[in-house]
Structures are given as structure tokens and as C-alpha cells.
Amino acid sequence: MDGWLRLLKQKDKRTIARLITKIEDGSPEKNQLLEKIFPETGKTFLIGLTGPPGAGKSSLIDGLITKIRQVGLSVGVIAVDPTSPFTGGAMLGDRVRMTKHALDTDVFIRSMGSRGNVGGLSRSTREAVRVLDAAGFDVVLIETVGVGQAELEIMHLADTVLLVLNPGAGDIVQVFKAGIMEIADLFVVNKADLSGANRLVTEIEELLDLQQWEWRPPIVQTIASLNQGISECWSQIIKHRQHLEETGEWVKRRQNHLRQEVLELLEDSFYQFLKQEMKKPEFEAELEQVALRRKVPHQVARIWLNRILFGKKE
Incomplete structure (x- = not known):
């Protein structure tokens, strides 16, 4: 086995970071590296988080990292940020809110610039996720850039998609019309301590009633900044995974993702x-x-x- 591949499977953070950088930069070695790691992939549970800017996706991810580590699983994070017009890199860098996990060898966090891609994800996001998959992380959380209805790309990558909303984020009917609500496997009403949270939940329920669902997306209320509702959120994520596996949708969804790629x-x-x-x-x-x-x-x-x-x- 190549030395770098052995280090990758040991979750060596420097090796992971270098591989993702080569992918982002379009290194001449990129395709060869991806061909080497592909047989090692397909085992990681991929969870996407999307929603409007300011909904609290990063805070929610921070809480989920803590919860996932408590249940003994390793976790990687790919956070797609707006691209800096000066450096071409992610404007926010590795998330400030998540720095408390930096010394945990079973946590890896990477920010990537969207580089002008309008789908909410960087063009290299899927390949970076594949690096974390090959490294053996049990769960990978993928946060989109937060640009509204253009974020539908996440449905072609994640096994489970969380749509994060908060009170006062605008007319929920318009969000539903945009199509983004239809990709959600779980609704998270974050900042649930704000006025209007219960009304938002009621509006989502009423809109869900308009359709027939094989899996009716549950609604979880959280206050991510206070770590409230995180356990319930994780519990619903696991229930969705079980549903996918029991119905055969897990395999079908993953085959569709590869076809789309x-x-x-x-x-x-x-x-x-x-x-x-x-x-x-x-x-x-x-x-x-x-x-x-x-x-x-x-x-x-x-x-x-x-x-x-x-x-x-x-």
C-alpha cells in the first residue's frame, strides 16, 4: 500500500488536508489519487445541511459533532463557504465555532470556497467528501454555502438532507415553491427560542399535509447555540437512515448519486x-x-x- 494511502486510512490530518488541496487546485495527480482511493469508499454516512444564510447551520453542525463523538463515531465536516474575490479560497476559513474539536483525532473540519458554483456546493466538494470516506470517517457532514433555492445539488450527494430554517427567515410558502423544501428528509427549526417558532412549525406541517409521503420529514426544534434539541435531531437522522436501509432506498439513492456524478x-x-x-x-x-x-x-x-x-x- 502506498505510504500516503496508509496515512489516509489512519486519519492523518496533514495527509487528508494535502489531498483535498490537490483536488481543489486541480493537481496533475488528482485523477490518479481519486482512482486509488475510490475502492476504499462507499461506507460513510453522508449528511447534508442546507438552508438560508443565518439559519444557524454551523452552530447545528458544532452540536452534531459533539453528539456524534459521544456515541463513539468519527466525523468529518466539509463546509462550503463563499469564495474570496481576492484569494479564491473560502472567506470564513475553518469554522471558528468548531475549533474546540480541533485536537480530536476523530474529527476533521475543512472549509472550501464555492468558487462561483451556483449550486450551493464547490465543484470539488464531492471529491473532498470521498477523501474523508476513504479515510474511514463514520459520518461526514456537508454544509452548503446557503444561497437559497440553488442549493438543490446537495440531494445528489447526501444520504440524508437537513433543511435548517429559523423564525423570521421569510415566507415559508415561497421557500416551498422554490423546490428546496422538497429535498428535505428532516426539517430543523433552529433558534426555536425566538418568537414565531411554533408558527413556523405549523406552516411546515400544513405544507407537508398537501403531499403523500413514503417518508414524511419530521420537524425538530433546536437552539443549537445552547445545545438544545441536538439529541432529538440526531435520533431523527438515525431513523431516516434506518428507513432508507429497510426500504432499499439506501442502495437506490447511492446508485442515483453515482449516475448523476x-x-x-x-x-x-x-x-x-x-x-x-x-x-x-x-x-x-x-x-x-x-x-x-x-x-x-x-x-x-x-x-x-x-x-x-x-x-x-x-
């Missing part, structure tokens, strides 16, 4: 190839014909698709 990689590769093709003088000439209204856009698209895929020329 391959599709995204294909789309990205094809897009990069197309960008190169579009630089050719012949393509520019075709665009000129479109600008002069001599050709229709879909006609040019069809011509170039046939040329690229089948070598046909019209």
Missing part, C-alpha cells in the same frame, strides 16, 4: 470540448451567418453536432 463529468468534458471547437474560424463564420439572419441558430447547432459526433458535413 458520471453525467455531470460527461457534460463538463463535452462542454470543455465544445468551447475549443467554438474557437475555430469555421464556427465563427457560421455565427456570422446567424447574425445576418441567413441561418437559424438550431440549424447551426445541428450542423456542428453532426460534425463533432459523426463527422458529417452539410
Whole structure:
């Protein structure tokens, strides 16, 4: 076994950090490293946390780390932050709230910049999670950047998705219409000591009543800053995992995640190839014909698709 892989499986924090940095930076070794670790993955329980900025996701994660360690499990955290326009890195860095766990060898926390990705996750998030999976962490918590309805990407990565809301965060009906509520496996009403918490719970219940659910997402009230409701939250997470395993949805969900990943990689590769093709003088000439209204856009698209895929020329 390669030395670095042995250190990775020992949860060596320096090795983990270096691997994730290489992935983020697009190192020439990246694909080779990912191929090495992939057979070691697939065992970690992936929990996603999403919701609007200020909902208290980081405080909730801090409480969950403590709870997960109390039950004897190791935990990794990938927190996706807005990207600094100056450094290109995560603006918040490794979360200040979580520093009390820094010396625990069975806890690893990493912030990643979103790097302009609008889906709530960094493009490298999935691969960084895979590093923690290969390292043998029992649970990995993934916190999205918190940008509202664009955060649907988390459903293609996590086994269980928590939607964190708080009183006064806006019209819950609008959030529901945006589609983000439909990806939740568990609702967490955080900052439940604020006025309006019970009303928010009632509104969520009323909206849930509008649909039939094989798994009706439970609602947990927490005050994460005071560590209240964290045990109940963890209990509901475990119940959801049991539901996934008992119904066969666990395997199905993971297969769908891998299918989605391959599709995204294909789309990205094809897009990069197309960008190169579009630089050719012949393509520019075709665009000129479109600008002069001599050709229709879909006609040019069809011509170039046939040329690229089948070598046909019209």
C-alpha cells in the first residue's frame, strides 16, 4: 500500500488536508489519487445541511459533532463557504465555532470556497467528501454555502438532507415553491427560542399535509447555540437512515448519486470540448451567418453536432 494511502486510512490530518488541496487546485495527480482511493469508499454516512444564510447551520453542525463523538463515531465536516474575490479560497476559513474539536483525532473540519458554483456546493466538494470516506470517517457532514433555492445539488450527494430554517427567515410558502423544501428528509427549526417558532412549525406541517409521503420529514426544534434539541435531531437522522436501509432506498439513492456524478463529468468534458471547437474560424463564420439572419441558430447547432459526433458535413 502506498505510504500516503496508509496515512489516509489512519486519519492523518496533514495527509487528508494535502489531498483535498490537490483536488481543489486541480493537481496533475488528482485523477490518479481519486482512482486509488475510490475502492476504499462507499461506507460513510453522508449528511447534508442546507438552508438560508443565518439559519444557524454551523452552530447545528458544532452540536452534531459533539453528539456524534459521544456515541463513539468519527466525523468529518466539509463546509462550503463563499469564495474570496481576492484569494479564491473560502472567506470564513475553518469554522471558528468548531475549533474546540480541533485536537480530536476523530474529527476533521475543512472549509472550501464555492468558487462561483451556483449550486450551493464547490465543484470539488464531492471529491473532498470521498477523501474523508476513504479515510474511514463514520459520518461526514456537508454544509452548503446557503444561497437559497440553488442549493438543490446537495440531494445528489447526501444520504440524508437537513433543511435548517429559523423564525423570521421569510415566507415559508415561497421557500416551498422554490423546490428546496422538497429535498428535505428532516426539517430543523433552529433558534426555536425566538418568537414565531411554533408558527413556523405549523406552516411546515400544513405544507407537508398537501403531499403523500413514503417518508414524511419530521420537524425538530433546536437552539443549537445552547445545545438544545441536538439529541432529538440526531435520533431523527438515525431513523431516516434506518428507513432508507429497510426500504432499499439506501442502495437506490447511492446508485442515483453515482449516475448523476458520471453525467455531470460527461457534460463538463463535452462542454470543455465544445468551447475549443467554438474557437475555430469555421464556427465563427457560421455565427456570422446567424447574425445576418441567413441561418437559424438550431440549424447551426445541428450542423456542428453532426460534425463533432459523426463527422458529417452539410
